[in-house]
Amino acid sequence: MKKLIAIAFFCGSIVTTNGQDRQSNLSLGFNFGRIQIQETALNGLIHQGSIIIVNLSYDNQSQSGLSHSIELNFGTGSIRSDIEESKNSTFSNPQLRYSLTKSISPSISVGGYLSGEYLVINFENWDDSHKYWVTSYQLGPVLKLNNVPLNDFSIEFSFPILAFVSRSRNEITNKVDSGTFSDIWGLIHSNATTTSFIKYQSLYLQLRYTLFNSERINLDIRSKFKYVHSLIPGTKEFTSSIILIGLLFSYGIN
Amino acid sequence: MKTKIITMFLFLAVSGCLQEMDIKLPNSGYSPKNTGDGLVLSTPELENINVTILGKVYSDFYDQNKYPTIRSLLVLKNGKLISEAYFKDEHDMTKPHALQSATKSITSILLGIAIDNGFISSAQATVKDFFPEYVNGEKGSITIAQLLSMSAGINFNDETDTEEMINQRANSIKYALSFNLKFTPGTGWLYCDGNNQVVSGIIAKATGMTLEDFGKKYLFDPLSITNYRWEKHRDNTTYGAVGLWLTPREMAKIGLMVLDKGVYNNQRIVSEEWLSISTSKQNPVKEYGFNWALFLNYGFYASGHGGQKIYVFPQNNLVIVTTADSFSDNGIFLKDIENIANIIREASVN
Numbered sequence: 001m002k003k004l005i006a007i008a009f010f011c012g013s014i015v016t017t018n019g020q021d022r023q024s025n026l027s028l029g030f031n032f033g034r035i036q037i038q039e040t041a042l043n044g045l046i047h048q049g050s051i052i053i054v055n056l057s058y059d060n061q062s063q064s065g066l067s068h069s070i071e072l073n074f075g076t077g078s079i080r081s082d083i084e085e086s087k088n089s090t091f092s093n094p095q096l097r098y099s100l101t102k103s104i105s106p107s108i109s110v111g112g113y114l115s116g117e118y119l120v121i122n123f124e125n126w127d128d129s130h131k132y133w134v135t136s137y138q139l140g141p142v143l144k145l146n147n148v149p150l151n152d153f154s155i156e157f158s159f160p161i162l163a164f165v166s167r168s169r170n171e172i173t174n175k176v177d178s179g180t181f182s183d184i185w186g187l188i189h190s191n192a193t194t195t196s197f198i199k200y201q202s203l204y205l206q207l208r209y210t211l212f213n214s215e216r217i218n219l220d221i222r223s224k225f226k227y228v229h230s231l232i233p234g235t236k237e238f239t240s241s242i243i244l245i246g247l248l249f250s251y252g253i254n
Numbered sequence: 255m256k257t258k259i260i261t262m263f264l265f266l267a268v269s270g271c272l273q274e275m276d277i278k279l280p281n282s283g284y285s286p287k288n289t290g291d292g293l294v295l296s297t298p299e300l301e302n303i304n305v306t307i308l309g310k311v312y313s314d315f316y317d318q319n320k321y322p323t324i325r326s327l328l329v330l331k332n333g334k335l336i337s338e339a340y341f342k343d344e345h346d347m348t349k350p351h352a353l354q355s356a357t358k359s360i361t362s363i364l365l366g367i368a369i370d371n372g373f374i375s376s377a378q379a380t381v382k383d384f385f386p387e388y389v390n391g392e393k394g395s396i397t398i399a400q401l402l403s404m405s406a407g408i409n410f411n412d413e414t415d416t417e418e419m420i421n422q423r424a425n426s427i428k429y430a431l432s433f434n435l436k437f438t439p440g441t442g443w444l445y446c447d448g449n450n451q452v453v454s455g456i457i458a459k460a461t462g463m464t465l466e467d468f469g470k471k472y473l474f475d476p477l478s479i480t481n482y483r484w485e486k487h488r489d490n491t492t493y494g495a496v497g498l499w500l501t502p503r504e505m506a507k508i509g510l511m512v513l514d515k516g517v518y519n520n521q522r523i524v525s526e527e528w529l530s531i532s533t534s535k536q537n538p539v540k541e542y543g544f545n546w547a548l549f550l551n552y553g554f555y556a557s558g559h560g561g562q563k564i565y566v567f568p569q570n571n572l573v574i575v576t577t578a579d580s581f582s583d584n585g586i587f588l589k590d591i592e593n594i595a596n597i598i599r600e601a602s603v604n
Binding site for chain 1: 272273274275276277319322323416417420421579581582583586587
């Protein structure tokens with residue numbers, strides 16, 4: 001139980017924003033959390049550890065209720081399985097996400113999103129020669145709920161209905177994956193395929209609760225949960241989940 | 255209100271936990287299957303191996319929490335396959351597996367065959383005899399024996415230079431010979447992949463065949479080894495240090511041939527003299543022959559990164575083959591694999 005409470009505490013986040021009525025915000029965020037990865041192209045063991053994500057975002061909302069949001073995230077961290085005692089595996093996780101939503105009621109907004117995300121992992125103990133990756137470009141719906149189920153509480157949920165995905169190869173050779181940017185870039189876009197929600201499930205859920213707000217500053221608890229499950233034909237199954245806390249500094253432009 | 259929020263976050267935290275999956279197959283024993291591939295089958299009892307000890311080794315390898323990278327274990331006594339098991343994937347029985355540096359031992363056998371057939375005069379032939387354009391001075395005097403015994407002294411660093419050779423360089427042999435000498439040839443120990451790339455080049459130049467083609471004609475075909483592949487560099491030189499893929503059973507055939515002093519199915523494959531030399535101490539400072547690691551006085555083995563092994567114990571008439579995840583760190587996951595081989599050896603009653 002203590003462990004669960006500790007995890008729950010970890011789920012929380014503190015978010016500060018200045019101003020409630022601004023139409024545009026530019027934000028810089030620092031998020032910390034826990035990640036689990038299960039890469040069956042490697043061995044299927046659960047690797048877990050810490051993740052740090054720095055994010056830069058821009059939001060704009062018009063008086064008609066149309067809202068644009070662009071978010072650039074860069075995550076990195078280290079993970080290991082229960083069997084390992086040393087040398088953590090490392091990963092990089094950049095993401096660019098754009099969403100467009102429209103308010104259909106005071107508490108509900110709907111729309112769509114477009115994103116590009118990379119996850120590149122070095123399982124140093126298990127495979128010192130090859131990289132493992134999930135690359136996805138996604139298109140899907142977004143649902144945002146404000147003041148639900150409580151006042152000052154908001155929920156955002158999205159998932160892709162179409163995705164363009166590149167996954168780690170099934171068969172590996174003695175060719176060592178080069179560490180140069182151009183070679184990695186080619187690798188993480190290789191054998192890409194277009195797929196749907198049936199084969200590539202990437203669920204994103206964000207809970208946000210405003211603890212304190214004033215004219216200038218908001219103090220929020222925020223929890224992000226992301227679950228990815230890839231069943232692309234010809235590749236091995238991949239699953240991951242991320243839970244984050246964060247500190248977000250926002251600057252109102254208008 | 256706070257309780258509701260905490261409940262919500264708790265739900266998220268719990269739902270974020272993935273479920274562990276088994277990385278090994280259920281324990282299905284270790285009785286070998288008759289596949290018609292030429293291996294003769296027997297049982298541990300008939301060949302005098304302690305079943306309790308052998309069963310414990312297999313049981314440990316099946317254990318989900320031990321030896322996470324081990325893939326197969328085959329034991330052959332008196333020329334017969336008495337036990338085999340595939341711990342992660344039953345298809346491993348017929349699927350070629352990367353031998354990593356255990357490839358070097360096969361390169362050594364093929365060098366011996368090249369000498370036996372008169373393509374190369376002896377292991378004392380020098381690099382300069384074959385590649386005068388790439389070497390001069392002291393480096394030119396490096397012998398094949400020194401290349402195979404890791405006493406050549408060429409300062410090739412496997413940690414960085416193997417990747418460079420494989421991925422970047424147009425001429426792998428020229429690159430392998432481009433490094434300065436760390437010590438006078440024949441006086442020290444410097445294990446490196448570059449040596450065997452040069453040996454592969456020497457065999458190709460002397461025989462007019464790539465190492466792979468030469469291996470097919472003189473080793474693989476006679477042993478009925480058909481399910482293999484051998485990677486090559488873009489300059490068409492077969493990798494001499496790594497890159498050979500064999501099934502565990504094919505590895506076992508090579509072990510049996512070496513155990514039988516170069517004979518397989520009554521056919522001479524390589525001379526007894528070459529095997530005797532190459533499996534005895536040839537390096538001045540290490541227990542190492544010609545690409546064979548040595549157990550002092552009682553055996554030798556081919557050894558590849560991750561845990562690819564062909565152990566040969568002549569006094570016990572015993573061959574043990576292991577395969578493991580080919581690119582994993584056996585120093586972490588299989589650090590006592592040599593001890594396990596010796597436990598099986600000690601369980602083998604002559």
